[in-house]
Amino acid sequence: MNTIGSKISDLRKQANMSLQGLADQVDVSKAAIQQYENGASIPGNQILKRIATVLGVDFWEFFRVPKFNISIESVKFRDGNKLNNATEEENEVKKHVLSIVKNYLELESILEAKIDFKNPIEDFIVHSNADVEKAVKKVRRKWKIGNAPIDSLTELLEDKGIKIIALERDTKSGGLSGWVNNIPLIVINNSGAHKRETTRKRFTIAHELGHLLMKFDITNISEDLEEIFCNRFAAAFLFVDEVAFEKFGKNRTSISLGELKDLKETYGISIQSIIFRLSSLKLIDDTIKQEIIKSYDLLLDNGDEHFGNYTKSDEAPIRFRKLIRIALTEKRIEKNKASELSGIPIDELQNLAIKNFDLI
Ligand SMILES: [Zn+2]
Known part of the structure; x- marks a missing residue:
């Protein structure tokens, strides 16, 4: 539901004013007021300020969100036993993640920017490796990304309604x-040992x-x-089989590290993963696989640790900060609220490069 619209409607009725009456005083059409009220359009801040004056309320009144009240009791991780000291660590992580998701949802609610997640392969059951390849193609087709490289995986998934949370x-x-409820989330660990190359992430x-x-x-x-x-x-998902077939062709007898480096930089997948991918797609046999691994290891031994650099994205979650910035720029929240939701100290909020459009 549109908060601003229903606020206008409520306040107008409280003031005993007709649609036409409000329209006349604000100097817009009756249809415009109707559209604001039913959420078909959102008034700009200038008009909203006039509406506030006519209705005798504070401008901020329109952005005051009714006490956020969504019941989120728990985070269900698929597999908690990868965590150390399962219960203690798991509870800590769950608590942390839960508070982040709550703030996230509150912010989305203020901006009316909620994204409903829809699983593009909801009805597809995977039994085999071949099914996995099919699943990937279905997802990519439904998300309209074809076989193209994905520059920022985080941004793509955040736009689909998956919450990505980075923890240390x-x-x-x-x-x-x-x-969390029906919201999917991915937690990435950014602590020392895991803060490796972007391709790993x-x-x-x-x-x-x-x-x-x-x-x-x-059952199986x-x-x-x-x-x-x-x-x-x-x-x-990172390197679709059709792309591999096209780039390498069949029956290769040797593959250069330069070739792999180019692919790493374009598709954002590590050299080891490409080698294993080519092997599992039977584009190279075991002898060639071992040869490439040997020459790659030699390279690493020589200190060339970051052979090939993926620079298109650093895969850090960005949507939440983007929403905070919009909320501030559009004056939907005040700085202390932005700080409370984001955990960013007030004086550092400037770093979000907020343009201070002085509309009120
Ligand atoms: Zn797993």
């Missing part, structure tokens, strides 16, 4: 996925995406096999 936890777990995110989207026949699929399928999903 000293645990074995590089990533987790789960649900992308693989983790894509792996967790596999857990969120794919449905398995649980073990947890270990689910892990294997999710790794396959990640590799396929």
Whole structure:
């Protein structure tokens, strides 16, 4: 529901004023007021300020959100046993994630920017590796991204309604996925040991995406096999089989590291993952696979740790900050509220590059 619209309607009725009456005093058409009230359009701040004056209320009144009240009791992680000291650590992470999601939802509610997540492969059951490849193609088709490289995986998934949360936890777990009510979330661990190359982060995110989207026949699929399928999903999602076939062709007898470097930089997938992908797609045989691994290891031994650099995105969650910036620029929230929701100190909010359009 549109908060501003219903506020205008309520306040107008309280003031015993007709649509026409308000329209005349604000100097807009009756149809315009009607549209504001039923949410078909949102008045700009100038008009809203006039409406506030006519109705005798404070401008901010329109943005005051009724006490945010959504029942979120728990975060359900798919698999908590990757965390150290399962219960203690798990509870800590859950508590943290829950508070972030609550703030996120409140902000979305203020901006009316809620995204309803829809699983594009809801009815598809995965039994095999071939199904995983099909699942990836279905998702990419429904999301209209074809076989193209995905520059920012985080941005793509955030726009689909998946909440991506970066935490710094000293645990074995590089990533987790789960649900708060019906909101899917992916938690990425940015702590020391996990703060590796962006391509690693992308693989983790894509792996967790596999857990969120794919449905398995649980009577036949073990947890270990689910892990294997999710790794396959990640590799396929980042580097679609058709692209691999096109780039490499069949029966290659040798592959240069330069070729792999180019692909890493374009598709944001690590060189190791490309080598395994080519092998699982049977584009290279075991001998060639071992040869490439050997020459790549040699390269790493020589200190060339970051052979090939993925620079298109650093895969840090951005949507929440973007919404905070919009809320401030559009004057939907005051600075102290922005600080409370985001955890960013008030004096650092300037760093969000807020343009102070002085409309009121
Ligand atoms: Zn997993």
